[in-house]
Amino acid sequence: MNTTNSISNQKLKWRVFNDKLFSIVMMTLAFISAVPLLSILYQLVKKGYKQVRLSFFIEVAPDTMQAMMAKANHEIIPGGIANGIVGTLIIVGMASLIAIPLGLLTGVYLSESSKGKMANIVRFVVDMLQGVPSIVLGVIAYIWVVKPLTSGFSALAGSVALSIMMLPSIIRSTEETLKMIPPTLKEAALSLGVPYYKTILKVLLPTGMSGISTGIILGISRIAGETAPLMLTALGSSAINLDITQPSSAIPLLVWEFYNDPNLVNLIWGASLVLLLIIFLLNIVAKTISKKWKVQY
């Protein structure tokens, strides 16, 4: 009887070995998945750090002649990506202004009437929207905004395209966050004679602030690097442009432009580095907020 329960020494060794093997395989795979990011960062820093000076942030992109001259003299290419930075700030900022209220309210609606037929349709559409290729959203914004509204390529059209891209992330994070809030909190507010809309605005949304703002920031970081839809909408501009009805540059658009110009191609490293750092920063902010603002029920 005893033999069935006790494990022979040999078997035990085999098991311990398997255990270790499994841990090692896991760690190796985890490391491998981190390699691309680390090597990208390494490449960008190595090749781009010289470019990233103060002038890189306050001067507009050089033209191909200036770059050619500098290269001939073995100097660093002059100019910077200020037009791209300003353009990205404006386009992404406007996209957020459009998407945040819309996304918040849709998320509230989905969490409040979670079983309704309409809610199911909306939820399905939002999920579909998440899978729509970004270039298609660019086409849509071209048809909606570029042609009828601004009669030409414009920052506004870019914002519309990006705002649609942001929506799913905001809607879903709002919905999921609000669903996590215990229903008794809503009851508490309603039982104090607080009207329904104020209960949503003043109790549920502030309580879910941490999760909701994390979703918003991740949505922003997702669109900040988008290029394809902007090619069809914002187009690009060699100067800093504050008029939203006019074409505008953006950092990812500049990377694309630099890539296409043999004289400017060295600038893609610096521009990519700045873009990546912005997105990193947004992610860190999102993480911090979700930790710091976390509400304890």
Next chain:
Amino acid sequence: MESTVLNKTDDRIIQIESPLLSIDRLSVSYGGNKFSITDVSAGIQKNKITAIMGPSGCGKSTLLRAINRMHELYPETHHKGSISLGGEDIYKINPIELRRKIGMVFQRPNPFPTMSIYDNVIAAYILNGIKLKRSEKDEIVERSLREVGLWDETKDALHKKGTFLSGGQQQRLCIARALAYTPEVILLDEPTSALDPIATAKIEDLLVKLKKDYTIILVTHNMGQAARISDHSMFMYLGELVEYGRTKNMFTTPKDERTEAYLTGKFG
């Protein structure tokens, strides 16, 4: 007055003279033809503690929630019969208005987690956008916290989050929040079921003290609690109000055999 409880003439239901609240042949359904409570008639006496007892699913919470119309949160609810508060039909008052007259405390303490203790007490004013002077706020906070015996424990920490308090303190904070609006009636839905015995005892003492200023209706799973603090008791079973009487009488000489079976622990 039609609203006085005269529909059931049997002696299992006590007749309350000039009740503050009178429930008249009330049936409530959460949708369809299935009613969670059927044909309940009872008067609630002012400045008394009325306990509602019964096994799970007997409709005691539904009855309680019908009184401040919280059951209407479920979209398909409908009801028959009526409830009146001081002679006024509550289904003709806007629920927002009504809930300011009838405060409620829930099973689990639920202070607003984003608010300080101070703000939690005056949450009804803050959330309803009622502007108060600083001195008025201070006065309400102090009065309400004193009423629930939480003032001495929290007066130096009023600006800490309400969720830092212990469970029993949180529940007293929730009672203070309900009192801040000076309601006429306070409904409590098993307010001590999530608390330890010491915190429970404190809440029970508190409720006995509060009844001189408020009318209290208490749903409880705990027969001992009903026996200790209530003046009147209702026993509900399968959606029906089986027996309603003075607590002393009901616990000593129940008139219905189902009440007796429940009180002697034969089911529950």
